[in-house]
Amino acid sequence: MAQTFAAVTVAAATGAGGSKRIPGPPGLPLVGSLFDLTRRPLRTYLDARRDYGDVVRFVAGPPGLRAEFHAVFSPEGAHQVLAGQAANFRKDNSFYDELRTSLGNGLLTSQDGDYQRQRRLIQPLFTRRRVDGYARAVGLECRALADRWRAAPDGVVDVAGEMSRFALRTVSRILFGSDVEAAVDVVHRSFPVLGEFVLERGFAPVRLPLSWPTPSNRRGGAARRDLYAVCDRIIAERARRAERFGGAPGGPDGTGGAHGPGGSGGAEDLLELLTRARGEGGERLDPDELRDQVLIFLLAGHETTATSLAFALFLLAKHPEQRRLAQREADAVLGGREPQAADLEALPYLTRVLKEAMRLYPPASQMGRRSVEESVVDGHVIPAGAQVILAPWVTHRHPAHWEEPDRFDPDRFLPEREKARHRYAWYPFGGGPRACIGQHFSMLESVLALGALLRDFDLEAVDRGVRLGQGITLQVKSPMRVRLTPRG
Template identity: 60%
Template sequence: MTKQAPLADGHPLLGSLRDLRDDTLGTYLRAHRSHGDVVRFAVGPPGLRASLYGVFSAEGVQRVLGTDAANFRKENNVYTEIRESVGNGLLTSQDAEYVRQRRMIQPLFTRSRVDAYAGIVHDEAADLAKRWESAPDGTVELSREMDVLTLRAVARILFGADIDTAAGIVGREFPVVGSSVLRRAVAPVRIPRGWPTPANRRTAAAQAELYRICDRIIARRLADADQDARDMITLLTRARDEDGSRLDPEAVRDQVLIFLLAGHETTATALTFALHLLARHPEAQERARAEVDLALDGRPAAAADLDRLPYLTRVFKEAMRLYPSVAIMGRRAVAEAEIDGYAIPAGADVYVSPYVTHRHPAYWQDPDAFDPDRFTPAAEADRPRYAWFPFGGGPRACIGQYFSMLEGVVGLATLLQRHRFAAVDTRVPLGLAMTLQAAGPVRVRLTARGDRP
């Protein structure tokens, strides 16, 4: 018999509003531990109160993202705000438009195409490691440094020769837009974007600057006859659907902004915490470094080396288990559904959380401990498919997940070739913007390996 999901503890008047606003991840974790795999949250004061549902079992996540994906759509406030801020690209589009976009863009993410980007990732990581040689006191703050690394790598892939201008503008303006998305998505009452409040004016100016730089580069590529150009903007302007139609310049811009969002902040978070965890666990760091030295023998890491770096790959996966870049994923139910024996009403907002499910004791022994060997082939085969889902899943799984793995492993290998890391900050508070982020410094002390190239 279908039951009503248990209600999370909350304030008599505001329900879980303040808890979810002030400590979203902690609130979900506590609700799961207290009430189980499906939990109902009352959010907001009477008259404005909404109900949302957290689904935390691997089986429930599979229903939402996989088998019943058609019933759980990207129509909640978060996706509405992303859509209005950075356009209707692959992350936010739906139905026939999503299918059309995915069909046109998929050839840009084939394994052979993505493998060609490994050299860019290596070069940017090697340049960063070189700059670290003059770091004050031999100490660097990882979250800032990894953001620079991944932004420059993705910007080179997207913008080609225009990287320096584009990366500077994106690095300055994207956080403004991202903060606005989160703030507006969780607000009980959203002020219209057209009202000239200080926050709206700041966001509009940042959005206009992002649009301007993308539009300028796209126009240049459309006018360029260079058939050998391989930056992604050029490839997007040349993409064709089955009927021969192209993406118009606005649609190309939407895709570029989504790729910037999904391709740099997410991997920056994963790299930050992978290095942080290695710095806190010297034995794992030395094991990873020994594997890198044996596999590469001092040469640059390439895409073909991923199979030769299984332990380093497991380190990166374990970092994404403990610190998934997209810690919460939301959907809206079209029709009433049943998950794990509980009723989900039509129209309800439903949230799955890699951060919570990745700590579910049914799938993970000692779930808060760092153990890369959770990701040996045998261990992975013993777990449900959706016990680990940092890239989502089902028909809307991230198109760039192989690129993220390539960028992460090549970046880590390049940095480990050149430096040893010791943790300065052993406890790092977490925050949520459009992605999971460190809310405090993530400093490490470096020791350069002078024998490496």
């Protein structure tokens, strides 16, 4: 039935002016668009939308190793790929293959029955009530960060590096509770190496066997082993502790003991909850699956949040009027206390600031899928087996949906203006059945941290521009320095 429907839709689109040959840049004679996509992918996508429209065909690589893929830039096309025709667009490309190999078959990378089972087990851990319980961990890390900032030499910090470490410490505290120190240094050191390794192999025209002792394979393998070892060690210690206390996770009273997210007792950290998660038939995550989920949460829970927070702070450091509005709201709501989950609803301007930062600098600036059957996306025929790229970086700047798209304007996200826009004109958390399970946590952590830091510090940009790169997520490749002035 689905195949018949798809065939009818394709035939109708072709008859109505759809074309099997999608327009795109010719590129260079021997390598197509390889150099442009390697050296400046975000600029290349923006230029392609301007010159060729909302669905663009790229070819890249030398003859015999040439790859072809289709980039979709419109909100309508993003909706069709992620939601309307989600079953037809799978995470089956070489990048996701490498991500699975290096970081396991967790919620970000799994598919079909594995994904459905994992989602059922993990979804209860990300309800609003559960996530709100992690606010205390955010407050503890905000306090430690503010103390360090007050001692910064010359009052200057690089917010990209600072937010990366802050977000990593926060998600590690929520995952591991008081075991946070055992993981942070290893993850901080190993993730960038492994991320570069995954990206390099995911987009290589020829992938050498992992068993070959190349310098890249040795570096990637060492980083992977270090990450696996620290996660396995913490998981095994939790299992031994549970046995010691008669099967009650975390402590003799089964409450998580001293291992809650705040590290001071009485609350369960996420690893405790993952360990105890059960399906309707009693199924659970085995130790390897636990490790896979932990690694995915560490990746998704720190790189994306760090990028959003860094750019929100940097943009406010360059825009004094918006910064003063944000500080006025933070002062009124937070006063002199630590932020709480209930404060999120009382910080609408800070929420708009964060959304605008994520519009201009979406951490997941591009997403990949593979089509199963021939289908129609935004009026264009996508062949069966085609590689498809979605680019929030471009969609978030689409001139048909965003006036003066490069201008920083948090009020774009006033409720009435959001309601008037296409749902997929802004989609930093993806969409459809594979939308990010942690988006409420990301917003909670980011808005509360932003409020606490703006309450405590004035910010002035030292660097005016930023050099960007593309890793697993959007990467900052140059300093993002701001000068801090403690506020009374």
